Amino acid sequence: MAKAVKSVSCIRRSKTLCWGAMLTVFGDIRSGNCLKVKWLLEWLGRDYRWVETDVMSGATRSTELLAMNPAGQVPAMVSDDGRVLAQSNAIIGFLGEGTAFMPADPWDRARMYEWLFWEQYSHEPYVAVARFQRAFLGKAAEEIEPRLMERGRAALDRMEAALTGADWLVGNGPTLADLALVAYTRVAHEGGFDLGGYPAVTAWVARTEQAFGIR
Numbered sequence: 114m115a116k117a118v119k120s121v122s123c124i125r126r127s128k129t130l131c132w133g134a135m136l137t138v139f140g141d142i143r144s145g146n147c148l149k150v151k152w153l154l155e156w157l158g159r160d161y162r163w164v165e166t167d168v169m170s171g172a173t174r175s176t177e178l179l180a181m182n183p184a185g186q187v188p189a190m191v192s193d194d195g196r197v198l199a200q201s202n203a204i205i206g207f208l209g210e211g212t213a214f215m216p217a218d219p220w221d222r223a224r225m226y227e228w229l230f231w232e233q234y235s236h237e238p239y240v241a242v243a244r245f246q247r248a249f250l251g252k253a254a255e256e257i258e259p260r261l262m263e264r265g266r267a268a269l270d271r272m273e274a275a276l277t278g279a280d281w282l283v284g285n286g287p288t289l290a291d292l293a294l295v296a297y298t299r300v301a302h303e304g305g306f307d308l309g310g311y312p313a314v315t316a317w318v319a320r321t322e323q324a325f326g327i328r
C-alpha cells in the first residue's frame with residue numbers, strides 16, 4: 114500500500130533517511146500511464162511509496178527528476194535496490210513478471226506485447242492527448258486537431274473489433290495488455306470520445322476494472 118509522500122528533492126539525500134529500501138514510484142495521480150503502475154502495485158499488495166509529481170507544474174523537468182529519468186516523464190520507478198525504470202509498460206512488465214497477467218505461452222506473451230506497443234504508438238498519443246487537451250488544458254472540442262479524434266476513434270474501433278466475441282485482448286483471462294489499455298480507454302469520454310458506440314469496449318472496461326480492482 115502507498116506510503117506517505119516525500120518531496121522529490123529528498124532523492125538527493127541519504128536513501129536510508131528518505132526512502133529506506135522501499136520501491137518508490139514518481140507519478141501524477143491523474144495520469145493513466147502512472148495509474149497503470151499504481152493499480153498493479155495495489156493489486157499485488159506491494160509495499161511502496163508514491164511521490165506525487167505534478168506534470169502541470171513542470172515537476173517532471175526538475176533537476177532531480179531529470180537525473181532519474183532523462184526523458185523528464187513520469188512514471189519513474191526506483192526499485193528496492195535503487196535502480197530506476199521508466200516507461201509505464203516496461204514498469205508493469207517488470208512488476209507483472211511471474212503473475213497470471215503475464216502469459217506463460219510465448220505466442221500469447223508476444224501478443225500481449227503487440228498490444229502494449231500498439232497502446233503507446235496508436236492509442237495513447239490520440240486518446241490520452243485529446244483528454245489532456247480537453248480536461249487539463251481546458252480546450253474546447255473545436256480546438257482539438259481533427260486528426261487526434263480520427264486516430265483516437267480508429268484505435269477504439271480496433272479495440273471494439275478485437276473485443277467483439279472476446280472477453281480479453283489476449284487469451285482467456287486478463288493480462289497486462291488489458292491493464293495498459295484500460296488506463297486511457299476508461300476516461301476516453303474526457304477527451305470527447307463517446308463510448309456509447311462501443312458496446313464491447315464498454316463491457317470490457319467494466320470487466321477489466323473489476324479484474325484489477327480499479328475504482
Ligand SMILES: N[C@@H](CCC(=O)N[C@@H](CS)C(=O)NCC(=O)O)C(=O)O
Nearest residue numbers: 144146168173186187188200201202
Ligand atoms: N511512454 C511514456 C509516456 C510517459 C508520459 O508521457 N508521461 C507524461 C505524464 S502521462 C509526462 O510525464 N509528461 C511530462 C512531460 O513530458 O514533461 C510511458 O508510457 O511512461
